[in-house]
Amino acid sequence: MDKTTLLLCLAGALFTIGLAGVVIRRNALVMLMCMELMLNGVNLSLVTFAQERGDMAPAILVFLVFVVATAEVALAIPIVLLLVKHRRSLDLGDYDVLKG
């Protein structure tokens, strides 16, 4: 087991924890943070590969992910605020009016 593999495993774990966080945690803000965690995990794997290969392309992608993640948060937080205003709750379990 070399470093690359370990880092990749860490990346996979972070990604999965991020996913699982959305499943497990009820707080909407925590959920958003978990999504950030997912992207971070992916970033880690990208950087690992980039360094392994010594190529610039994944780094560009990581940069793009930064941008996208930022934009996502910038959009997500107002939406959550809006929801909080209407539902008076941060609990994701309360956001289930649409179903069926």
Next chain:
Amino acid sequence: MTSGFPHLLAAIALLPLAGFLLNGTFATALGGHRFSHRTAALVACATPIAAFALTVMAFFQLQGQGFDPIVEPLYRWATVGDSSFDIAFYFDRLSAVMTLIVTGVGSVIHIYSTGYMHDDKSFGRFMAYLNLFLFFMLLLVLGRSMLVLFVGWEGVGLASYLLIGFWFDELANAQAGRKAFITNRIGDAGFLLGMFLLYRAFGTLDMDTINSAFISGSGAMVSASLVGLLLFVGATGKSAQIPLYVWLPDAMAGPTPVSALIHAATMVTAGVYLIARMAGIYVHAPEASHVIAVVGVLTAFFAATIALVQTDIKKVLAYSTVSQLGFMFLALGVGAYGVAIFHVVTHAFFKACLFLGAGSVIHALGGEQDIRKMGGLRTKIPFTFWTFVIATAAIAGIPGLAGFFSKDEILWYAFASEAGGATWLWAMAAMTALMTAFYMFRLLWLTFMGPSRMSHEVEHHVHESPFSMTGVLMVLAALSAFGGYIHIPHFLEPLLPLPGVQVAKEHFEQPLLIVSIVLAFTGLGLAVFFFGGPASRPEAVKQALLPLHRLLSGKYFVDELYERVIGRPLVWISERVLLRMGDQMLLDGSLNGLASLAQRSAGLLARVQNGSLHFYMMFVMIGLAGALLWSWRHG
């Protein structure tokens, strides 16, 4: 071949059709009753009479060419590949006899009807139906191909259906019509199968071709007996033989002229005609012939026993008809085709006369049909009485009259024919003859002799029928009296040779003749003894043999049996098994089950969509993990 008249035979058949169309259109509700009664009557009677005249013409033409059959193609009905179905008419000795009877008796009954039905509001319709019947009957006897015969065959069934149910306001009448039609249909199914078999074997349905093929022995492809039996199934339907005779007594629901024309003189003898026509087959089908003989004699016997105790004047005659038809089949079964036709002819005369006489009685009594409520009519309606006497005597086999000759010949061949004659056949037939004499004279006595048992009101209205009816009665009575002297078997012999006589039995002819005469008079005597005297005499016998009486007056409960064994199970199976279990439970049930399954699973799936992001993401995780694991397969 065709001198002067190009479509003579076609004209014979089509004339009544023209009458039907005219009257059917203009003398009924369809055309708003545009014809008066008189016009309708004129049209209706003129066509059969003209047809009769043409038949006579055709007969002379036939004679003129030495009784070579006249073949008259009309048109091609259908072409299929190399074979074709032609509509053609065929006129030989046999057809000639039948056509003459049909048009002749038909004409007089038409005339009779104009009197009998004069006051009926649907007179035009009635006459139209009669014409229609005649048309189909003529197709039946004139057709060259079995197809044409079958058209007529089913057509007369239709006419019979319409006429039995003529007074359809009474549901029972319509029911009787339906029964007749359906019973006939059962026979027709057999007929169809026989026809199919013949077509398969010969590629044609022309009867003369088929006959000669069988006679020349090229018909080995099919068993003659099988064909014979199938056709006989058809005949049992039309000619009211066991087991399909049940419709005929019910058919008396129709107006009496109908009973005379269709259910006595002509239509019911179609089966006899068919088998005589296809004699070529039966000659080579001893088994089938034997079956016919046995069925014939059994029918004759059992129908006669039922007739012994019937109280409805028409029912007695109906069972008598069944019985007489049995005689004819007996004759056919023992190979005496000519004799059977002979009996057809004589029977047509006397039975038509009897029915019309009965009609006259009913007419006179304003609709009463129960002979227990008659009596003493001898003086009130003398023409009817005397003609009735002659016809009764004829059917009973009183020597010298028509029935005697034909019946005696049947008895003789039943006894002695080389083609299946047997003593027991004769014995049964002779017993039947005895019973025939008995119940016919019983009928005569109860109706016309003795004191009147009519209600006062009915008695007051009794009147002799108009000349259109009595005149016809007299014609028919005369024919019943002298018809036997036209020796039909002899006339038909070139076409339908009589069977040889078993050598051992040759010398029995004279004794048997005497026996049958004795039987006729015994029947007469017994009838007079029981019914000419006090009413206690028959009553005593009835009491002594009460179970038997009940069995007979219940007609052996055959109708009930059929209802139990066939009718009800059919409905039960259709309703309970096929409809409820099959269609509703099994098919629709499983379909609706599937539909509700779909609905329910839709509901379930909709419940999965529970609105929770946790849950949605869990699905994503499951999918991701599952798909990744899946990708490990197939190393």
Next chain:
Amino acid sequence: MGESSTMATLLNAVLWLPVVGAALLIALRGNERAVRTTTVTVLTVQFVLTAVLYAAFDGQIAGLQFGTVIPWIAQWGVSYRIGLDGVNVLLVLLTGFLGPLVVLGAWRSIEKQVTLFHVMVLLLQFAMMGAFLAQDLFLFYVFWEAMLIPMFLIIGIWGGARRSYATVKFVLYTAFGSILMLLGVIALVQVLQQQSGTASFAFADLYTTKMPVQLQVLLLSGFALSFAIKVPMVPLHTWLPDAHVEAPTAGSVILAGVLLKMGTYGFMKLGFPLFPDATRLFTPVLMTLSVISIVYGACLALVQTDIKKIIAYSSISHLGYVMLGLLSLELVGIQGAIVQMVSHGLVAGGLFLLVGMIYERCHTRELSAYGGLARLVPVFGVFFVIFMLASVGLPTTSGFTGEFMSLLGAFSAAWPQHLDGNNLPLVLAIVAVSGVVLGALYMLRLALTFLFGPVRAPHQPFTDLTGREVGILSALVVAIFALGLFPDSALRKTEGAAKQYQQLVSTSRVPADAR
């Protein structure tokens, strides 16, 4: 040459006239009288054209006549390919003939959404004509499915109380079959393409496709299921009674008159000739089902209390004869089957019209509500009896011609097999003949209760048939007797095609290496 191209133009006109008519109706903007008149005019013109084409058609030629071929989806070898042949010529005539009668029959009974109704009738007519005329499998399939929608609306909008259930059942049933057929179509064309290298949907090309028996069996099952539902054959029939009962008169007439023929036509044109080996393999099964249909339909007709249901079940029974004739592979049976198709269209159509006419007056179809109508409305009675007799198959009516020839064909095929020791076909033929008796049983029961006995009917008094109604029925009666008395001319038209069908189905098309 010039004449035949004129005829081809006429044929196209026959097909497209209803579409033009439908466009006209929409342009009329709800003027009800004008809508009705226009529709009748259009359909009458269409009928006249079909009659002209029928007269010009030469029945001895087996192939296509008056054909038009225009490439449509060239990449797949799909063409707009229509033409007359012996199989469809009579059905086209029948469709054209029934068209104006249906509209005339609905003159009074359709009161809401008049324009929509007539547009739908025209579109349905278009689709039906198209399905009969199409000589390209893709085109056929398109028309085949296109029939569904107008019928769906006709039953669904103008139908009876349970119309929703009936329409859904009808559509889902038929669509289910179509889906399987679609797969069959795709696979068949694929096979042809692999074999010949070119993609083609033309019937004539598809008839040359060679396939191993197993594949034929699979594809035939797809086609057969679809067609059998449409016919319908027991046990795939339960949509029909419901659809008939709930449909308005016009819908019932079209359904019984033309739509049901699609199934048998499909079998004759596609199902059997495309997969001859599988067909012969399955003949015993299909024949058994046909005979079961005959008897089953008749038995169920016997115990129905709704008049329309009786006729619906009788249709199931009658179409069993068609199947029997087609499967016999005897020329007489095949010809008989064609005649029986037409005959059933006329007879069942007429009966549904009659029931519709009485329904208009009394508003119930319950048999027990009626009695003695022959006394009350004698003209109606006369027509009813005539149609009833034709349904029973009485000689001189078209019903007889069809039944007789189909049964004769079945028997002719069965007898030699019986002599060879295979008794099943003979037993089937005999049972089928017994259907003749059962047919009489239920029709006479209907007539007995309906027409005879003491007078009984709701909403009395009502008038007898009007001139319009008598006219419609008389036209049908004339056709029924024409086909019963003089079927030869019709048979001549179909002869070549029947022979071709016989030859196609009798010739094995298993590739040499797969035998």
Next chain:
Amino acid sequence: MPGNLTLTAMLPEHFLLSGIVLLIIAEIARKGSKLGLWIGLAAVIAAATSAGWLAANDLSSQPFPWHFSVTPAVLTAKALLLALAVPVVLMSRTEFSDGEFNILLLSSLYGLCLLPSADSLLVLFLGLELMAMPVYALILLAFRRPESAESALKYLVLSGAASATFLLGVSLLYGSTGTLTVNAFAPLITSSDLMARAAVVCVLLALFLKAAVVPFHMWAPDTYEGASVPVTAYMATLTKGAVLLAAVQLFGNASLADPSARYVMELMAALPLVSIVWGNLTAMRQTSFRRMIAYSSIAHAGYLFYAFLGTPQGRWQAVLFYIVAYSAANLLAFAMMPVHEDDAARDRLDTLDGLFHRDPMAASLIAVAMLSLAGLPPFPGFTAKFVIFRSVVAAGFSTYALLGLLGSFLGLFFYLRVIQRMFMRESTVSAAVPPRAITGVGFARLAGVLCLAATLLLTILPGWML
């Protein structure tokens, strides 16, 4: 041909971008609500026309080698998708009056245009994000009901998960191959390396998530229901179509019949099949029109992915035809939906009850749309299905074709139920809002007519597109 390759090849994108800029200017000048529609419309039409014109001129160029390229086929696809955006812009008028809608829509379209042209996974990723991100805002934009926020959040989260999964796949792909070009993906399918396979699976599942294939579909119904009519129409048709086109680009010439691609084939057959059944079944019970369409779109995603089972040669054509046919029908239905002040009320299926009596034209057009969606001939929905199933059969997957067709049979029911409601029921809406009361109805009608024209064109001349 103008000389500058970058300029011409990206002409459609440039038109969209100019539209965005103009709209922002208009918005700043507070003329957005007046000019918004016209600018947006002009930009979309110009973009579509330019793409069509370039395609007609057989332009094939690589302005950014290994990043962005166009071929006539790609340009045709762009032209068609952009043309399909025209009705979206037109029907937006009933719900949106300001310019923001058009800015966001054009941005999304910009991203959409990148997808079929992308040669690099970076561009593909950006395209996906750029297409999706404005939609989060679009869902919220009308905000006629509080559920919109929930709807937007769900879309955002699931779409974010999709992005992350996609990126994971991309990183693994890079790890396996060392490149980030699009055509590195297809050879990976047949690799037996676990990481390569994981990469394929992740990318594939991300596309499934974006296109809403079971079990990744669950955002779609909630999101569609919460969004407004034009936005739902946009999501259900164009974004889904673009994702599919991206997928086709990714799969390239890879044939799934290859035995070593068995796991992909199985995934590509099983999940879409389940989608077809699941979507069609669940749609039966819906009472909301948009939710029903969502389930229908889930089923349609299934059909679309079925196309990948077929041979690679016809895949592009088949998918493109399906998208156009499906989108035209869907947009037609959305455009003709009766308008209502209350969005939740507008969405209820029972507003369609008896529509034919109130508005025969709308009812007839919706009926056509439903029939096309149900895949009944002669409408293009049928031809589209035919193309796909034919290629599936041609590739030898007859059993899957059969199962797919049976699944599509389930769908018939609810499409027909819509027709039943419109034609066979009495109207339950007591006092329908007079159409004039809401602005933009005329535009919506125009959109409907355009879609009808497209549908009819494809009905009569399907060969034109094949």
Next chain:
Amino acid sequence: MLAVMGVIALISAASMLVLRQPMRVAIALISTMSSLGAIYGLLGAHFLAAFQVLLYVGAVMVFMVYVIMLLEVREGPNSPRASRWAIPGVALLLVLTGVLGITFLNAGLPSGTLVGARPFSISEFAAVFLRDYWLEFELTTVYLVAAIVAALAVIRVSRRSHG
């Protein structure tokens, strides 16, 4: 060092699943991100490490923390921390991590590669970005413009819905 950072990242990430207060979760996330930044640095991608810290920790997380404070959400001890699907969630977490781990372990990675063989310099990055990835750069701007418009729109909507 790398291992330590990795462990810290993992532990803080895992603690995100269990910590009750959002603020603490945010701190855990910041910790993860920082350690990741450190890893990047250790791998030689200094530039990315800087971005990681600046953009994520500096911008995103500050925003997040601000919002947490704004809302002052304190989950009471009674309110359940975990959703109803926590147990399957954890199970799936383990399964998926295992699957990914096994995948990486079995992956045919080119072994013996030099991590950080080429030092990652900002100038090279910038040059490559603007030369080879010019299109992506441009597209990013378009994306940011759209994001701004979108964010403005969302904020406008929330303002509108307020009134």
